[in-house]
Amino acid sequence: MRLSQYFLPTLKENPTEAQIVSHRLMLRAGLVRQTSAGIYAWLPMGYRVLRKIEQIVREGQDEAGAQEVLMPTIQPAELWQQSGRYEVYGKEMLRIKDRHEREMLYGPTNEEMITDIFRTSVKTYRDVPKNLYHIQWKFRDEVRPRFGVMRGREFLMKDAYSFDLTKEGARISYQKMFLSYLRIFARMGLQAIPMQADTGPIGGDMSHEFIILAETGESGVFCHPDWIKTDPLKEPVGYNDDLNPFFEKYTSLYAATDEKHKPGAAGIPDSELLQARGIEVGHIFYFGTKYSQPLGAKVTGPNGDLITLEMGSYGIGVSRLVGAIIEACHDEAGIIWPEAVAPYKVGLLNLKANDAAATKICDEIYTMLQQAGVEVLYDDRDERAGTKFADCDLVGLPWQIIGGRGLDKGMVELKNRKSGERTEISIEDALNKVIGK
RNA sequence: CGGGGCGUAGCUCAGCCUGGCUAGAGCGCUAGUUUUGGGUACUAGAGGCCCACGGUUCGAAUCCGUGCGCCCCGACCA
Incomplete structure (x- = not known):
């Protein structure tokens, strides 16, 4: 969505x-x-x-x-x-x-x-x-x-x-x-x-x-x-x-x-x-x-x-x-939703929604997640990063894939809502992690 | 059902005591500039039957009465 x-x-x-x-x-x-x-x-x-x-x-x-x-x-x-x-x-x-x-x-x-x-x-x-x-x-x-x-x-x-x-x-x-x-x-x-x-x-x-x-x-x-x-x-x-x-x-x-x-x-x-x-x-x-x-x-x-x-x-x-x-x-x-009852498993944040190249990559990630059957909420709004973080934390999806300045190098950040742990990893690794879980 | 509190902009609230200019602020919303990884800043806007009805008064968001709604404590309960 x-x-x-x-x-x-x-x-x-x-x-x-x-x-x-x-x-x-x-x-x-x-x-x-x-x-x-x-x-x-x-x-x-x-x-x-x-x-x-x-x-x-x-x-x-x-x-x-x-x-x-x-x-x-x-x-x-x-x-x-x-x-x-x-x-x-x-x-x-x-x-x-x-x-x-x-x-x-x-x-x-x-x-x-x-x-x-x-x-x-x-x-x-x-x-x-x-x-x-x-x-x-x-x-x-x-x-x-x-x-x-x-x-x-x-x-x-x-x-x-x-x-x-x-x-x-x-x-x-x-x-x-x-x-x-x-x-x-x-x-x-x-x-x-x-x-x-x-x-x-x-x-x-x-x-x-x-x-x-x-x-x-x-x-x-x-x-x-x-x-x-x-x-x-x-x-x-x-x-x-x-x-x-x-x-x-x-x-x-x-x-x-x-x-x-x-x-x-x-x-x-x-x-x-x-x-x-x-x-x-x-x-x-x-x-x-x-x-x-x-x-x-x-x-x-x-x-x-x-x-x-x-x-x-x-x-x-x-x-x-x-x-x-x-x-x-x-x-x-x-x-902080337990995964079994979370409304969506993953929140995908495009922090550069007004950047065509970044948006294209995020759109692709979104499509791949959907094709893998992962319930994903895609924040594609033209909003400030802070607003997106705040909303995503508030709403409590278990995982956040954050696409921002690393996107051109094929990197995103994967954040676990519960532990707060964030790691910068490749898009592929992020997908595997979230799909495999 | 006993006790208490509150109804003013979408949200949070000021104004009410002590009646009187055109009803305010912040956030949100719209437009623009700015900013661009943790609710950015500035400018300009839109947005109100001040819960309802009745009363007092020259004049009521403000005072009085009645009603309705919502919240909190207790008793009760999945």
Whole structure:
């Protein structure tokens, strides 16, 4: 993409409304624009990041055996009246009426709806287990939206729902999601740590919040230092294997938010615990028959008896992740995207845009990168070098190829946004490095 | 939902207390000169229903009332 053609409205100054760093940077880097409190429009660059995250989540869930569906944003009130949550949910739920005065709502979550879909179609134990998920916009009418996209009223969420015959089966479904989540976040370049969360009336060890570490995180966390050494992508375990050993290994390492932290409970001296801050980006839990019971989601078992399904649900805040990643990955100059979610891999800066010979070389580099399938944002604007550097750093692409005074000798500078390291190398070497990576 | 703050140019803000010239600055934008590897400098421009409605007054961005919007702290939450 040529920057001269692109819709990327960057800001030099910080908008007053944005207080936290990710919100400021998202506005300044031209990723989003706010349309009302807690509701955002996604501009081209921001939308690319959102879709990359979404795709990593999708692939991770598919691989774990979940199947993607798409449920509507608007739901009928009846379902929620059946589950009893219509009254309970309160003002957070945006209620609306259609032209026939029928009560509808903008879905804050989809347990009722998926249970309804499932119960009407699945009648025999032979059809379970199943795990269905979708990635859809949700609305919660937060009293006080804040932190930009991190706590908006409208947000994109992946939510999966598992259906099992037995609690043991539900446990397996849960463990699959546990593994899937660890891998999904790791693929995004994030260290996510599952922490035991409230399980409500059900109890047990089957509810975890996934927290990514970021200095500006909303809550304090304590965890075992060995967490840093873990790499879920390297665990030699598959979704059809017995996941118990893996689950044991990862749940036995201590990790707790400051609210739940119990001094002395870590198994190692508290002074050795890693203290950090974190942001919740995912939540998984088992809730048994909480919805299947009132909604009558049952199947016929092997003996002909009716069995109420055991369910779990598994959420990832997709739009929230955009903000969360920026909280975890930025510096004074701007965003530093992990490569897996970067809107473009390379920024190509032509510092001599008014020099025909230099421009010709940069155009060629641009073409070669495109032909090699590298996502590249080409700053071909007739701007000062300083402006280009500032914009490119702000926007946070992992690599910068800087074409300037060395161009006539076939040299460019390759800069790594994260380390800040810059090396003057030949065009060919720069291309190889960026393409090969 | 309790407490606080703020709405003036695209952005950041001054002016308001103590009402009165034609409503300002910096950045951004347009044109030109300049500069040419870290948001260059100069010149000339464009750009405003001063959040809305009502009131007080000869006169309101400024004072008063009501409403709306946005932000922050807390409670709540993915």
